[in-house]
Amino acid sequence: MIQYLLLLLPLISALVIVLSSQRAAKWIALIGSTASLIAAAVFAVQFPHWTTGSFWPDLNTTPILGNFGVDLKIGVDSVSMLLVLLTVFLTPLAIAGSFSAITTRMREYYAWFMILEASMLLAFMSRDMIFFYVGYEFTLIPMFFLISIWGGPMRGPAAIKFFIFTFLGSVFTLASVIFVAVRHFDSTGIWTFAIADLVKFSSTQLSDKEQFWVFVGLMSGFAIKTPFFPTHAWLPLAHDQAPTGGSVILAGVLLKLGTYGVFRFALPMAPIGAVECTTFFAILGIIAILYMSLVCWVQTDIKKLIAYSSVSHMGFVVLGLFALNPLGLQGAVMYMVNHGLSTGALFLCIGMMYERYHTKDMEQLGGLVSKMPVWSFFMIIFTLSSVGLPGLNGFVGEFLCLMGAFVAEHDQPSGYPGVLHPWYAVVAVIGLILGAMYLLIMLGKIVWGTLREPHGDGGNGHTEHAASELPTDLNFREIAILAPIALACLAIGLYPKPLLNAVEPCVKEVLVNYPAVIDAYNAKRGLVNPSVPVKHAEVTK
């Protein structure tokens, strides 16, 4: 029952917030989200399948469109569990990070935040495609309001672009899911939207062409959500304009919905389609890494810089996913979690800075370490994590993603052939330099150097206002927000083993059809895997 409790707690808190007073709202939200965190922790402790890749619990269903197999099935495997934990971990922190930033319409803000949490949890915990979609899609609504009520000066266009863009992609995802379900019904006579059934059916029964289009359809939603290279246009604007809490959740969790979708649906459902598109998407990933790094370089707005860097980092995830081997996929999942932590934390840091100076312009700000050493400390830690410094969490995912891509060749003796070429990784690895470049330049401008602050009376009197409310350096609440993330970063960086072990069986599950499919595909291209007898390749073709 704990899983339902986990879903209901945020909703209940949202309801309580709506009925409560403006002043109590934030505390209720904090309590509610902390309660979710505790519930999730209990859930995680109870969860028996950390190393087996199975789903749990398996039995509870609440039919909604029973005739059509749409059931509210809640269950997690270890990857979902990790993302659930990421969500419940970041939400209270994002809420606490909004305490001083949000001063208007507080009830609405925190109510939407809790609804957002519930929606994300539903997406991660649902074992039914339609309910995944419900959660996946509904996140738009709270986020729309978060951006368009509490966002920056361009909030309106930002929110609308974010909404329409993501909506446009996901209708195709939905259409693909329905297509698979319909085909499942046609051939078995049973309506179901259960992920496991559809994945099994789709990966084995659909024709090559159908798989291709199913894959394209699924990816069109996930690619926009992630976002992949040419479909990222909504992201810088949305991140930039969103309030701090919104940015944190947007970067920390919502982007992962896209990659989670690829991992959980697109790859397992349509292996043949995926293999056909692998090169394309891997190139997109590489372009994202390099292109966005260069774009980051010339940003002057620090929040935009981090936003663009998200796209660049998601490029690594994409590359890892399309390496189609355990290394890459492990890396991708690790990267999802780690990017959520480090980028979320960076947005929190920037928010704290913004509350003090009311600018995000790196030309106006600089040398903050002399005024805010604690803040700078956290900023440096999270930046280094983003840079991918070994020993911090970012490295684990990044290295594995790239390594996965490097070893994704047709003749690998690892049992998992790929369709890429080492050059992909070698080109992408330049992203490590560029990443270090723009992030360190950012640090050099904003943290190090001589102190530069915006001119005292910046017109709107915000500065004095802020000065009276907030101390120069971080206060206890803010440290308490950032410290857990920093600890998590360090812990994952130094001891990623449990996470790797937990992800590994799921990765194998996702890849179960791939070696044969890839061998067949490569054989078609004239590349034979020496570890597989030729016969095998022919049979699978």
Place this chain on the structure above:
Amino acid sequence: MSSFLPMGPKIAVLTPEIIVFGGSVLVSIIGLSRSKTLRKSVPLLAACTLLASLVALALGYSYEAADQAGVLMPHFNKIIKTIILVVGIGLVAISVGHIDRRMEDAVARGATTFDPMRVVRGEFYAFMLLSICGAMLIPGSPDLVWLFLALELTSLPTYIMVAMSRGTRRAQEAAVKYFFLGAMSTAIFLYGFALIYGSTGSLQLSTIREVFASQSDRGGIDTLGITGVILCILGFCYKLAAAPMHFYAPDVYEGAANPVTGFLSFIPKIAGFSALAVLLSTVGWSGHAGFTATGTVISGLPAPILATLWMICALTMTLGNIGALLQKSVKRMLAYSSISHTGYMVLAIIAGPGLGFEALLFYLISYGVTNLAIFGALSGLQKRGEDVERFEELSGIGRRYPGLAAWLAIGSGSLMGMPPLLGFWAKLMLFMAGIQAGHTPLVIIAAINSAVSVWYYLRLIGVPTLSPPGTSSEGVLKGPSSWPRFASAVAAVAVILLPLFASRILGNSAEFAPVTPASNMKPANTTTQIAPTAVNPKQAMHNALQETSREENAQLALHCSPTRL
């Protein structure tokens, strides 16, 4: 073949309509009363009439009687009537206080004195009930005459309602356009009826179907019949507000008062869809050269009709959506949105009985309820006794009336298909039906369209809640009656909660297949009652299809599929 259907079952089947008709007479008489209390009770009476009719329908509707009365699709018939009645109650509720609002406002300003004889409440509700009665009659029509009369009964009162809904020139202009173009469309489908009659030699729909079936056996329905059906479809498009007959809709919806617009965007539409379903059930969705998608034979409508509907579907969705993008008037925007939703529903019609009809009904429920939420909220507002129409008049009203803004937002969310609201499930089923029928391209067009529609629905969400209050929204106040707002709230809650009961609303999809009246097929006493069974009938049908060979399959489709399985 001449068939004299027994009157008994017919009347039994028609009890709900008779109640509504009686109610309309009663309402029009009471509306003339000099007693203010009695006059004020007219909407309540109208609602009670509809409620009584609903009770009669729920308790008294028997599939057996419907069969004997020549109803082609008894289950479909029942559900359509239920939807009409339930939404009808809501439509009555949102129009409470609206018709006389102008005068009351004038009285309050001291511009005039109250004159009971100028009150139009009675007729208005009588017309409303009449139109509802007409719409209820359509899905059960056994023959073309009935269909024609029922369609006219649905339309004629609406022309008057538009004209009397507001005292403005715009309303009268709307009425004129609506009426004249309506007359033209009536002529078109009437001519279509004539051609069908010419092709089949019968007005009985069941006979027509048999003749068409035997024509198909001989190589195809003849040109006369096909042309007739296409003309009918085009004529019905007017009722649906489907392209290319949708041009009147924005003007008429804009000209009519808010509750009437709500009425217009639902009752004629459901009437049109019922008529279309009834008409198309004569040509049938099975046994024609259909689509072969992925190796499975999926039969569909005859190719020309399919082509017509395909075009109508694609055009309607697209024209509706792109039109709505540019609007400054909420009502005009909703008119275009209503057009685009028609397009989606045509997709369900194309998909045919079974899943398609289930999707159609679900969509109609969803659309009706959502419409109530939106038009209820709009009707609950006024600006100096006038309707609230433009977006800027709504801007920032969420600060003052958070409830109304919320109902509007929920309604918009449902219309755009945002999960987990009702509209999403409707669209989900629609897409399922479309894909299952092999119309993936149409589904993709629909998907793109629903993404495009987000833009203008977001405005309806955003303007009341996010925009700052402007000068135009200053004078916007709550309307005199709280019933529209109450109806809107109930509808909005239903939009959220109905999905939880979705599987219980519709029953089994297989029941939507058109039924050949028992009197024609077999002795009445052997007709079995449809009852929900443990086994999924769809699955049973599927299994049956799997086991039979291709030829048997075709035969089965020809002769058996119209019957219930």
Place this chain on the structure above:
Amino acid sequence: MIQMLSITDTHSDSPAHAVVTSIVNAIPSPELSWTGWILLLPAISVVLTGLCCALRVKSKLPGWITVLALAGSFALVLKLYFLRGDAGAPVVVHLWDWMNFRWGDQGKWYTLQADVSVYVDSLTLFWLLFVTGLGTLIAIYATEYMESDVGKGYARFFNGVSIFILAMCTLVMADNLLLLYLGWEGVGLASYLLIGYYYKKPAAVAAGKKAFIVNRMGDLGLAVGIWLIWVNYGTIEFNTLFQVWNDMERGVGSFDKSLIPYCLMLGAFGKSAQLPLYVWLPDAMEGPTPVSALIHAATMVTAGVYLIARTYPLFALHPDALATVAWVGGLTAIFSATIGMAQYDFKRVFAYSTISQLGYMFMGLGVGTTFGAAYHTLTHAFFKALLFLTAGAIMHGFAGQLDLRKLSGLRQVPGFKLVSWTMLIGCLWLSAFPYSAGMLSKDIILVQALSGKDHGFVWLGWIGLITAAMTAYYAFRVWFRVCAGPVFYMPGEEAHDDHDAHAAPTSHASHDFHPHAPRWAMNGVLIVIMLGAFATGIPGYMELRGESNWVQVMMAHSSALAGSVQAHVTDVVNFGMNPHQLVELFGTIASLGGIAIAMYFHLLQRKSADKLRAWLLAHNSIRWIPVAMENKWYVDEFYHACIRGPAWIAGHILHFTDKHVVDGLMVNGIGRIPAALGRLFQPLYNGVLQGYATTMAGGAALVVAWVVYRWLTSGVVA
């Protein structure tokens, strides 16, 4: 003569196979798990100094915490050394699992095994000894050096030092390449933080950034190398790697396995500041001087040498790769020596000398004497640390003055006698003064080079000898200028007192300026290191006398041995002499000659140096030489123009593209299509009844026409 366990030369058929047998399998030794404390102590120090930082401790506590921790580590290293001796078998101590997972049951290739485990063999121990030892000494030195920052950056400084020692120990103790990579980037981080210690100086911030980024470029090579190794050998653990490294029956992947050493050497060149990635090291002198001594002279920059020594078996398979290493080393040596001769900032002179000396080490590795390279690393560590520490003492005393033209005759300034004389020792060692440790270690390399037969190694030997002369010149240019001659000094800008930067700028006139003489901690450390520098000569003498020495033995019992070639020192090379004689003669000439020239120009006739410069500048045909040398051959500018510039421009172009093409044209453009279509149809809704009727009828007609068309073309009759 030299005792090697397995002596092979490059002519034998498969040197690799012959050598592989000599690398003893490491034994898992859980009983040695206390070696983990070598890592743990600096880690504790990191945490404690971090806490001091957070609590704003206003005493020297963090300094002493660090010293204690490092001394503890050093003690443990010594214990380990005495426990296993010079020639003990390698051991592996597993500490905890790190990036470690498997997806199949077949072992290699089906796992990625990268644990936090310690691989201890002689090579590791060798490095550990001087890393922790010098680390401790320099930390003691720094407790005094940094005292003006107590309560401000003091804790931060020692935090950085602790991070560095932790990372460096991780690097040399790693049992797999990935952990090595962790240490590798960790020392880069420490370097970044410490170079940027004076964060208010833009130059320091920029230098830190540059160091990190240029190192990253090298790291890419290391990363790709790791992947290639995994692809080809299925493992990245040294122990298993050494067992399978001769598994040559299949090459996997598109990239040839011969690329492995090139990738690794790229990493090494980055970290050890070799061509073309040396540019960060001179700038790194912006950091506090103890940092320069510890990180940028003695230890971190030798990580590249360590990496190649550690993966020497892989290099030994590819003689061309080794030759590349040798040539890059030799060219770097002479190239940076030319720059070093023309710098006025004596810390930078030492920086270029570091690059140059590192070049010798790589030359040693390349020509096949890992012993020579390792031994030179050791001697260099001491004498260069000594030089930097004396430079630091001078900076400390003269408010950050570094310009050798503004200091003179310090050996007569009270309190700076010891500094001057220890600096002299350092300079002598650096100049390879006959029979100094510096000469002994350098000669081993040069002898090996001169006796080489392939790849033009003989030329390399001559380049080394020329470089030695230049080295002697610039080393003594500094000493004669700064320590000898008449007493004269001008204070600097007080570089490390940055926290009062916005107080009145310190413009001490020279007359009221009182040099700040080093006290016991600094002097004591200088003496100890000087003694150490003397002691590092011992193995060299033993070598000279043909005895087995401990450096030699330690190298021989580690991976660095593999493929290492024995010099045929008796062959006649040039001038009828064998390499030994050649090096002895010309090395002595070079060293003494260099010193003599320096003495002439910078002690006896200081004006003539300026005259010479003026003369050179006056002639257009040759003026480019001093200009280019003083401007470091414009390499930074070249990189700026050819790499950073284009990338920066590309960034702007792409940003523009992103804003206006991807977002503006594609996304917004597509977004405008529906509305534009809507506008297209708008005239149809003109509000006129007839218009609507016509459109409807026409539309109906069109639909019917389309149906008829479909009907006719499809051939399907209903």
Place this chain on the structure above:
Amino acid sequence: MTHLLAASQYGASHAVTITLAMSALLFTIGLIGFLVRRNMILMFLCTEIMFQAAALAFIAFGRMRMDTGGQIFVIFILTIAAAEAALALGLVILLFRRKETLSSEAWSELHE
């Protein structure tokens, strides 16, 4: 005129064919009249013509099929036409009162 050809397939007499042609002609006249006339009364009469064209077709087909259904339908058509006429005249009078014109073009306030 495909339906005329179709009708001849059923062996319809010349009289029926001519009636059908008449009906089609009437419908076309009605439609064209509806589209080109601006006077609302005339426009309404044109719709009546279209209705009657349909009625004529019903009668012709009834004759062809020897079925009385067509004639029955015509009665209903006439009834509905009468009802529509009542409605139309009411509306037209309403509008005329407002603007003193019968032109449909006077009523184009509602448009995009």
